[in-house]
Amino acid sequence: xxxxxxxxxxxxxxxxxxxxxxxxxxxxxxxxxxxxxxxxxxxxxxxxxxxxxxxxxxxxxxxxxxxxxxxxxxxxxxxxxxxxxxxxxxxxxxxxxxxxxxxxxxxxxxxxxxxxxxxxxxxxxxxxxxxxxxxxxxxxxxxxxxxxxxxxxxxxxxxxxxxxxxxxxxxxxxxxxxxxxxxxxxxxxxxxxxxxxxxxxxxxxxxxxxxxxxxxxxxxxxxxxxxxxxxxxxxxxxxxxxxxxxxxxxxxxxxxxxxxxxxxxxxxxxxxxxxxxxxxxxxxxxxxxxxxxxxxxxxxxxxxxxxxxxxxxxxxxxxxxxxxxxxxxxxxxxxxxxxxxxxxxxxxxxxxxxxxxxxxxxxxxxxxxxxxxxxxxxxxxxxxxxxxxx
Amino acid sequence: xxxxxxxxxxxxxxxxxxxxxxxxxxxxxxxxxxxxxxxxxxxxxxxxxxxxxxxxxxxxxxxxxxxxxxxxxxxxxxxxxxxxxxxxxxxxxxxxxxxxxxxxxxxxxxxxxxxxxxxxxxxxxxxxxxxxxxxxxxxxxxxxxxxxxxxxxxxxxxxxxxxxxxxxxxxxxxxxxxxxxxxxxxxxxxxxxxxxxxxxxxxxxxxxxxxxxxxxxxxxxxxxxxxxxxxxxxxxxxxxxxxxxxxxxxxxxxxxxxxxxxxxxxxxxxxxxxxxxxxxxxxxxxxxxxxxxxxxxxxxxxxxxxxxxxxxxxxxxxxxxxxxxxxxxxxxxxxxxxxxxxxxxxxxxxxxxxxxxxxxxxxxxxxxxxxxxxxxxxxxxxxxxxxxxx
Numbered sequence: 001x002x003x004x005x006x007x008x009x010x011x012x013x014x015x016x017x018x019x020x021x022x023x024x025x026x027x028x029x030x031x032x033x034x035x036x037x038x039x040x041x042x043x044x045x046x047x048x049x050x051x052x053x054x055x056x057x058x059x060x061x062x063x064x065x066x067x068x069x070x071x072x073x074x075x076x077x078x079x080x081x082x083x084x085x086x087x088x089x090x091x092x093x094x095x096x097x098x099x100x101x102x103x104x105x106x107x108x109x110x111x112x113x114x115x116x117x118x119x120x121x122x123x124x125x126x127x128x129x130x131x132x133x134x135x136x137x138x139x140x141x142x143x144x145x146x147x148x149x150x151x152x153x154x155x156x157x158x159x160x161x162x163x164x165x166x167x168x169x170x171x172x173x174x175x176x177x178x179x180x181x182x183x184x185x186x187x188x189x190x191x192x193x194x195x196x197x198x199x200x201x202x203x204x205x206x207x208x209x210x211x212x213x214x215x216x217x218x219x220x221x222x223x224x225x226x227x228x229x230x231x232x233x234x235x236x237x238x239x240x241x242x243x244x245x246x247x248x249x250x251x252x253x254x255x256x257x258x259x260x261x262x263x264x265x266x267x268x269x270x271x272x273x274x275x276x277x278x279x280x281x282x283x284x285x286x287x288x289x290x291x292x293x294x295x296x297x298x299x300x301x302x303x304x305x306x307x308x309x310x311x312x313x314x315x316x317x318x319x320x321x322x323x324x325x326x327x328x329x330x331x332x333x334x335x336x337x338x339x340x341x342x343x344x345x346x347x348x349x350x351x352x353x354x355x356x357x358x359x360x361x362x363x364x365x366x367x368x369x370x371x372x373x374x375x376x377x378x379x380x381x382x383x384x385x386x387x388x389x390x
Numbered sequence: 391x392x393x394x395x396x397x398x399x400x401x402x403x404x405x406x407x408x409x410x411x412x413x414x415x416x417x418x419x420x421x422x423x424x425x426x427x428x429x430x431x432x433x434x435x436x437x438x439x440x441x442x443x444x445x446x447x448x449x450x451x452x453x454x455x456x457x458x459x460x461x462x463x464x465x466x467x468x469x470x471x472x473x474x475x476x477x478x479x480x481x482x483x484x485x486x487x488x489x490x491x492x493x494x495x496x497x498x499x500x501x502x503x504x505x506x507x508x509x510x511x512x513x514x515x516x517x518x519x520x521x522x523x524x525x526x527x528x529x530x531x532x533x534x535x536x537x538x539x540x541x542x543x544x545x546x547x548x549x550x551x552x553x554x555x556x557x558x559x560x561x562x563x564x565x566x567x568x569x570x571x572x573x574x575x576x577x578x579x580x581x582x583x584x585x586x587x588x589x590x591x592x593x594x595x596x597x598x599x600x601x602x603x604x605x606x607x608x609x610x611x612x613x614x615x616x617x618x619x620x621x622x623x624x625x626x627x628x629x630x631x632x633x634x635x636x637x638x639x640x641x642x643x644x645x646x647x648x649x650x651x652x653x654x655x656x657x658x659x660x661x662x663x664x665x666x667x668x669x670x671x672x673x674x675x676x677x678x679x680x681x682x683x684x685x686x687x688x689x690x691x692x693x694x695x696x697x698x699x700x701x702x703x704x705x706x707x708x709x710x711x712x713x714x715x716x717x718x719x720x721x722x723x724x725x726x727x728x729x730x731x732x733x734x735x736x737x738x739x740x741x742x743x744x745x746x747x748x749x750x751x752x753x754x755x756x757x758x759x760x761x762x763x764x765x766x767x768x769x770x771x772x773x774x775x776x777x778x779x780x
Contacts, residue, residue: 041662146665206651206671207644213672214639217632223613227666242607249604254597254732261596266702272431275536275696276617281596282603306665312656339729342644 024088025096025103027053027080031125032111032159040154040315043145046134050155051112051125052076055095056103058163065165066101066389067156068110069173069180071374072304073117073247073292075124076110079103082123091174093379100382101389106169111159113152113180115144115303121295129228129299142228147303149179149311153187156180170194170389171328174374175341176304179311182349185328186314194389195328199365199374201341202313202323202349209309211250211340216305218242219298228299240298244289253337253370257281313349323352330360331388333381335373361388414478415486415493417443417470421515422501424548430705433535436524440545441502441515442466445485446493448553455555456491456779457546458500459563459570461764462694463507463637463682465514466500469493472513481564483769490772491779496559501549503542503570505534505693511685519618519689532618537693539569539701543577546570560584560779561718564764565731566694569701572739575718576704584779585718589755589764591731592703592713592739599699601640601730606695608632609688618689630688634679643727643760647671703739713742720750721778723771725763751778 029051037048053076058065068078068091079095081088094100095108116126129144136143160168171192173181178200185195201208219225222239230236249257258264261281270277314322330353334346343364353360365381367373378385419441427438443466448455458468458481469485471478484490485498506516519534526533550558561582563571568590575585591598609615612629620626639647648654651671660667704712720743724736733754743750755771757763768775 142665144665146662148662204656205644205648206654206669207639207647209654209669209671210639210647210675213668213675214636217635218608218611221608221628221632222611238611242611245607246604249597249600254595257597257600258595264596264599266594267700267705267707271696272536272538272700275532275534275692278603279596279599279699281599285600285603302665306661309669310657310662315657317657 024079024081024092025055026083027055027077027089028082029053029076029123029125032162034155034158037155037158039145040148040150041146045127045145048114048127048155049125050114050127050159051123052159053078053080053110055080055108056106058107058165062165063167063169064106065160065168066106066108067160067168067171067184068095068101068108069152069156069171069177069184070110070113071173071175071177072308074177075116075118075121076112077123078110079108087123090375091378094382094385100386101172102386106389109160111156114147114155115300115307117297117300117304118295119297119300124295126300128297128303130231130297139231141231141299144299144303146306146310148307148315149176149183150187150315152180152307153183156184157188166191168192170196172196172198173200174198174378175200175371176308179308179313182313182330183311183315185326185330186322189325189327192328194331195326196331196333196385196388197346197349198333198378199335199338199341199371200332201311201345202352203319204309204311205345212305212309215243215246216302219302222298225298228302230298236298237293240293240296240301241286241289243298243301244292244296245285248285248288248292250340251371253339253368255337255368256370259368320352320356323349323358324356326353326358329388330358331385332360332362333365333374335365335367335369335371335377337368337373338371340371414469414471414482415445416473417445417467417479418472419443419466419513419515422549422552424545427545427548429535430538430540431536435517435535438504438517438545439515440504440517440549441513442549443468443470443500445469445498446496448497448555452555453557453559454496455550455558456496456498457550457558457561457574458485458491458498459542459546459561459567459574460500460503461563461565461567462698464567465506465508465511466502467513468500469498477513480765481768484772484775490776491562492776496779499550501546504537504545505690505697507687507690507694508685509687509690514685516690518687518693520621520687529621531621531689534689534693536696536700538697538705539566539573540577540705542570542697543573547578557581558583560586562586562588563590564588564768565590565761566698569698569703572703572720573701573705575716575720576712579715579717582718584721585716586721586723586775586778587736587739588723588768589725589728589731589761590722591701591735592742593709594699594701595735602695602699605633605636606692609692612688615688618692620688626688627683630683630686630691631676631679633688633691634682634686635675638675638678638682640730641761643729643758645727645758646760649758710742710746713739713748714746716743716748719778720748721775722750722752723755723764725755725757725759725761725767727758727763728761730761
């Protein structure tokens with residue numbers, strides 16, 4: 001466990017590229033562009049360009065489509081393997097031929113979101129503050145409009161429209177992906193047959209708004225942030241790294257952190273004698289955050305934080321009104337030990353749907369990872385997921 | 391609840407001065423000074439000066455003493471009322487004539503710790519990086535040595551020695567106070583008859599080390615911090631405020647935060663249209679942190695973080711060896727919903743003491759405040775506490 005966790009975290013901490021299989025299917029990144037994209041808040045983007053990936057074959061009736069929406073630090077690489085570097089998708093354990101999300105049967109699509117955390121990752125295609133603003137020929141910075149989870153959904157819908165896909169057999173997402181999944185079911189009820197929310201929520205409550213803000217504050221405080229205008233100067237790397245330290249730490253339950261460091265030395269000589277020397281775990285977390293920061297962009301993190309803070313499924317004033325139109329059968333799978341999007345949040349959405357007479361199931365994922373059980377322990381619920389998708 | 395919480399938080403967020411009674415006993419701050427104070431890490435402080443308060447009367451045998459040790463953001467004002475401003479101590483609900491910690495019977499003492507969070511609070515007397523270094527006639531800054539919970543204990547012991555007090559009927563503390571309490575029992579087993587750990591732990595585990603570090607990072611990143619040398623310049627106020635935002639948020643369970651904002655507007659117009667506009671809760675937390683920062687000192691927060699990171703009861707290499715000498719009867723009272731010092735941490739210490747053949751009890755405090763239930767809901771365990779002290 002110790003070795004697996006540490007090497008997995010070294011490879012990216014959200015375990016995007018952690019390998020569970022050496023024989024995943026090859027997959028390629030594709031690109032989708034659309035013009036004059038209208039945003040939920042009324043503003044318009046002249047051009048939106050995002051990456052996407054697909055698995056399996058679209059059938060003639062075009063009714064075998066499953067959309068998988070990604071989490072905060074993730075991207076469209078949900079499964080399969082890139083030929084160039086061998087990187088394997090985060091849910092390869094459940095997406096593939098004969099797996100829970102069976103690509104022998106379903107055409108599985110996943111799309112990079114707007115304002116993706118890693119615009120500087122060569123394997124991510126996204127549009128956000130780091131994108132060149134066609135009006136100025138310089139990066140948007142804070143001129144980029146505020147975007148919402150609904151806008152992520154509508155970019156995906158534009159892609160599906162172009163592909164001639166009218167209905168989704170299912171939409172499935174973990175964490176921030178679950179926000180997109182439930183909003184899909186609320187926004188386009190007649191198009192969504194099944195909705196799976198993994199480690200998810202239906203509304204950002206005040207605590208979540210405040211907790212997300214803790215990820216933004218170090219960026220806002222970094223003098224190099226310069227109100228978002230840093231693309232031709234020193235970047236706010238320190239603030240970004242602090243944000244990523246917090247994100248990394250909060251995604252994991254204390255038990256898994258503690259199990260990772262069985263040889264923890266409380267009274268370590270360095271920290272005991274020098275206020276500027278740190279416990280080895282602190283240095284480890286800083287190094288992992290520094291690695292994660294390589295491809296990330298500080299403004300993109302701010303915009304992602306905001307999209308999550310503004311989330312309420314259905315984008316109505318109250319959640320009940322937002323969920324009312326849903327026609328999909330729903331399945332909520334929170335992680336028992338999740339301290340970030342706690343099971344109570346998924347249960348609330350599940351119970352509200354039941355009150356509204358909708359079909360909804362609730363099933364927890366057990367594990368010691370906390371929030372990350374939505375990735376690390378998803379295979380333990382493969383059978384139930386497979387049955388739900390029949 | 392909403393009104394009480396908000397006004398309570400406005401008055402200081404750790405509820406130090408929140409009033410439960412309009413008829414508390416008057417109490418005064420006193421001062422204690424000692425020279426050539428040897429620290430656990432081998433360094434020496436030429437002079438240590440701290441504040442303290444006392445309640446009740448020391449009996450002739452000097453054997454009716456209860457020491458109360460304070461939490462991270464607290465000070466010696468545990469109960470009673472200051473005549474100057476009417477401020478009431480944080481545990482006034484359980485400390486006073488006829489109360490659980492009965493000052494008609496016990497002589498209760500509480501002492502400001504070294505490196506107290508609020509050296510600029512006129513009601514706090516402490517020695518730390520903001521103190522004038524007699525060798526240079528300037529504030530110590532980072533020349534101040536790293537101090538540990540054991541050093542807090544030894545300052546208290548020096549005061550008791552001066553008062554001619556050889557034994558403690560009990561030592562009781564909440565949160566960081568619980569660290570001092572259990573270390574007292576381990577360091578001076580023959581002097582401590584009873585030990586009460588409220589919302590406490592016996593050892594900082596790796597998760598706690600990393601979580602505490604999140605409070606330090608924004609200070610370290612603030613350019614005004616200047617490696618701790620800011621006493622004749624702009625102070626690292628922004629970093630300090632960020633630290634205090636995190637401390638405030640983590641001390642409270644999501645449920646109490648959410649209950650505080652029943653009118654939360656997820657799709658608030660400001661944040662939806664302007665990336666530099668924030669939800670009202672964010673502004674509220676920032677304002678509270680700004681108020682808390684008035685008396686606080688950034689370096690002191692760093693040194694407090696370190697003292698907690700270095701904590702292992704008994705200050706041995708392993709916890710079992712550290713707890714082995716304890717003779718006190720112990721009582722652990724974690725808060726059921728505490729996400730900061732989780733009940734599992736107190737339970738671990740309790741079970742280890744039982745394994746070692748010591749007398750130990752375990753009793754959770756119920757409530758919706760989370761960590762702060764150790765203050766806000768302590769009265770619900772007044773009877774059990776009173777009986778334990780018989």
